[in-house]
Amino acid sequence: MSVFDLSGPDFLKFYAAFAAVVLILLHLAHRRVERGATPPLAQIDPYQIAMLRGGSHEAMRLAIVTLLDRGLLAQTDGGEIVANARASEARNQLEKETLAHFAAAKSAASVFAARRLTQACASFDAKLVSIGAFAGSRVRADRFVPTIVAVLLLAGVAGVKVVVALSRGRTNLLFLLLLCGASLFLAAASQRRKGTVRGDRLLADLRGLFSGLKARRLSIQRGNGHETEMLAAVYGVQMLPVAQFPFVANLFPQASTSSCGSSSGSSCGSSCGGGGCGGGGCGGCGG
Amino acid sequence: MAAAAAVGVGGNAVTRVPKDLVGLGWRPELAAGIVTNLDAIDVVEVIADDLFKAPRRQRRALRTLADQVPLWLHGVGLGLASAAPVEERRIAALARLADELRPAGVSEHLAFVRGGGVEIGHLAAPPRTDATISGAAANTTRLSRALGFAPALENIATLVAPPASPLSEAAWLTAALAAADAPFLLDLHNLYANALNFGGEPAAALAVLPLERVRVVHLSGGHWITPPPGSADPRARLLDDHVHDVPDPVFAMLALVAERAPPGLAVIIERDGRYPKFDVLLAQIARARAALAAGRQKATAFPYRAPSGLSTAAYATPGNEDAIALETSLARLLTSCDLGTSDHADPTGLQLAAASIAAKTSRRQGKEFVRSAATMQSCKGP
Numbered sequence: 001m002s003v004f005d006l007s008g009p010d011f012l013k014f015y016a017a018f019a020a021v022v023l024i025l026l027h028l029a030h031r032r033v034e035r036g037a038t039p040p041l042a043q044i045d046p047y048q049i050a051m052l053r054g055g056s057h058e059a060m061r062l063a064i065v066t067l068l069d070r071g072l073l074a075q076t077d078g079g080e081i082v083a084n085a086r087a088s089e090a091r092n093q094l095e096k097e098t099l100a101h102f103a104a105a106k107s108a109a110s111v112f113a114a115r116r117l118t119q120a121c122a123s124f125d126a127k128l129v130s131i132g133a134f135a136g137s138r139v140r141a142d143r144f145v146p147t148i149v150a151v152l153l154l155a156g157v158a159g160v161k162v163v164v165a166l167s168r169g170r171t172n173l174l175f176l177l178l179l180c181g182a183s184l185f186l187a188a189a190s191q192r193r194k195g196t197v198r199g200d201r202l203l204a205d206l207r208g209l210f211s212g213l214k215a216r217r218l219s220i221q222r223g224n225g226h227e228t229e230m231l232a233a234v235y236g237v238q239m240l241p242v243a244q245f246p247f248v249a250n251l252f253p254q255a256s257t258s259s260c261g262s263s264s265g266s267s268c269g270s271s272c273g274g275g276g277c278g279g280g281g282c283g284g285c286g287g
Numbered sequence: 288m289a290a291a292a293a294v295g296v297g298g299n300a301v302t303r304v305p306k307d308l309v310g311l312g313w314r315p316e317l318a319a320g321i322v323t324n325l326d327a328i329d330v331v332e333v334i335a336d337d338l339f340k341a342p343r344r345q346r347r348a349l350r351t352l353a354d355q356v357p358l359w360l361h362g363v364g365l366g367l368a369s370a371a372p373v374e375e376r377r378i379a380a381l382a383r384l385a386d387e388l389r390p391a392g393v394s395e396h397l398a399f400v401r402g403g404g405v406e407i408g409h410l411a412a413p414p415r416t417d418a419t420i421s422g423a424a425a426n427t428t429r430l431s432r433a434l435g436f437a438p439a440l441e442n443i444a445t446l447v448a449p450p451a452s453p454l455s456e457a458a459w460l461t462a463a464l465a466a467a468d469a470p471f472l473l474d475l476h477n478l479y480a481n482a483l484n485f486g487g488e489p490a491a492a493l494a495v496l497p498l499e500r501v502r503v504v505h506l507s508g509g510h511w512i513t514p515p516p517g518s519a520d521p522r523a524r525l526l527d528d529h530v531h532d533v534p535d536p537v538f539a540m541l542a543l544v545a546e547r548a549p550p551g552l553a554v555i556i557e558r559d560g561r562y563p564k565f566d567v568l569l570a571q572i573a574r575a576r577a578a579l580a581a582g583r584q585k586a587t588a589f590p591y592r593a594p595s596g597l598s599t600a601a602y603a604t605p606g607n608e609d610a611i612a613l614e615t616s617l618a619r620l621l622t623s624c625d626l627g628t629s630d631h632a633d634p635t636g637l638q639l640a641a642a643s644i645a646a647k648t649s650r651r652q653g654k655e656f657v658r659s660a661a662t663m664q665s666c667k668g669p
Contacts, residue, residue, distance in 0.1 A: 205347065211315075227316075229319070
């Protein structure tokens with residue numbers, strides 16, 4: 001007796017377990033072909049980090065917030081955004097297009113439908129591909145063989161069962177086809193996934209490096225530049241404290257939540273035995 | 288691990304000379320600026336004691352950073368320069384962290400931080416005696432064995448002259464470094480402050496130190512503090528607080544160091560608070576590079592001598608109870624602020640040191656410490 005002789009419900013249980021194993025192995029195979037050193041931190045800027053974390057929309061959100069913080073954009077009484085400066089003050093193509101987009105007052109969300117801004121994000125995408133944080137043609141080619149093997153296994157086992165069932169006059173195959181379809185969809189999604197293992201690790205490392213910044217987010221001041229940009233890039237613009245950046249709550253209403261969970265004070269873990277030897281901050285030897 | 292510069296020697300084979308590196312101490316407040324400006328920063332130093340209980344992802348992130356920029360691991364909690372042996376668990380913790388982060392080097396202090404069960408909460412200058420030299424050597428040897436290499440040892444600043452000290456600071460440092468056979472982390476502002484506070488001249492203090500051992504240099508700033516009225520010694524003293532810019536004389540001292548120290552220094556600017564705009568710190572990095580370059584131009588030929596390995600100094604003999612008892616007494620004085628019956632030779636310095644430690648403890652506990660004449664006398668705070 002083979003598995004294909006199992007009754008409907010029993011075969012579905014078997015197929016679900018089989019598909020889970022195949023998809024896990026596919027995931028591991030993809031991770032294996034993508035392994036490598038974490039991309040260099042020096043080669044990535046806040047816009048690329050935002051793109052890595054959440055795609056072009058996150059890069060656009062960061063651009064608006066950064067330009068507002070620098071005074072190059074302003075918010076009208078009606079909550080719309082308008083440019084306060086010329087494009088020559090932009091630091092990259094996205095900022096330039098953003099300033100041009102808001103030459104006349106518009107809602108912040110209007111950027112998401114602006115084709116020129118989407119095109120301006122293409123350079124970030126290309127950079128992330130070049131450092132291995134996003135999947136390019138080479139990564140997708142490396143993923144292809146494991147994906148094809150997985151697809152053949154998933155479709156093949158389901159297909160054999162379909163043939164056996166039909167030959168025995170059984171036509172109740174809807175659940176099997178749905179399960180097979182879902183599995184194939186997941187396999188295809190794994191093949192097409194934009195992120196890579198190296199990109200995931202880069203983002204995890206950035207979150208590790210800036211966990212202290214996140215913990216003291218409520219003390220971030222306007223005009224701080226590096227801290228504002230990095231906090232927003234790594235964790236999202238909703239992390240910026242509303243007291244200092246009130247426009248964030250109005251720009252992207254769904255983003256201002258209390259889920260950040262960070263404390264207002266910095267956590268100073270340095271110690272010399274029971275006490276600490278730190279100076280003004282966390283750690284350090286100053287008097 | 289320092290980047291090397293190729294140097295032609297008389298038309299013969301090229302000798303690669305390690306390049307001097309200049310960077311910053313890693314602080315959460317500086318993290319964004321550091322990562323954004325890694326192209327201008329050669330080296331980063333992290334405080335080990337901040338990481339012992341840090342989440343694994345934070346340590347893993349620093350490991351990634353260490354793979355991309357030279358990273359020094361700086362301990363503050365061992366108290367190596369003590370006649371008492373450092374607890375094995377503390378040494379093991381630092382060694383485990385070093386194994387995880389794989390830094391370019393590890394450093395600690397020639398200081399004591401506890402005595403008789405009392406945690407001082409700060410780096411304190413031990414009595415400058417043979418006992419503390421032997422203790423430093425023995426403790427450093429144990430740490431070296433755990434690490435697999437010798438840590439660099441740092442001179443510290445002190446507001447109070449250590450009691451019962453027959454040796455000068457320079458003589459004690461030289462002997463301790465030789466006994467431990469360890470590289471030297473020369474904190475220039477510490478040396479500068481000690482020279483000004485105790486009647487010396489900074490350049491002269493520098494001249495008698497074993498600069499051939501220097502591997503790391505710390506730069507920082509401080510401010511002058513004034514004893515309360517009626518103090519035995521009314522002179523102001525320079526507090527090494529790490530929250531001010533590096534002063535001009537310290538950059539001048541760096542140029543002097545560069546004339547004699549071997550190439551491949553790691554020069555680290557320490558800033559623990561009152562953070563300026565990051566451009567200010569980048570300007571100080573540039574200034575440090577210029578000082579190093581000026582010093583190197585004047586350098587005469589010197590043999591590059593890497594530290595030769597583990598010390599062969601004997602362990603501190605049991606029964607060194609007198610030295611340990613003195614450290615205990617000093618630890619209690621520095622933390623109790625009950626100085627009324629103390630016959631310390633430098634009561635003003637002791638008051639200032641104890642108040643500074645109390646202020647730091649209060650800050651760590653989130654309390655405001657009010658420095659007043661009354662609290663300077665009995666520094667338990669409000």
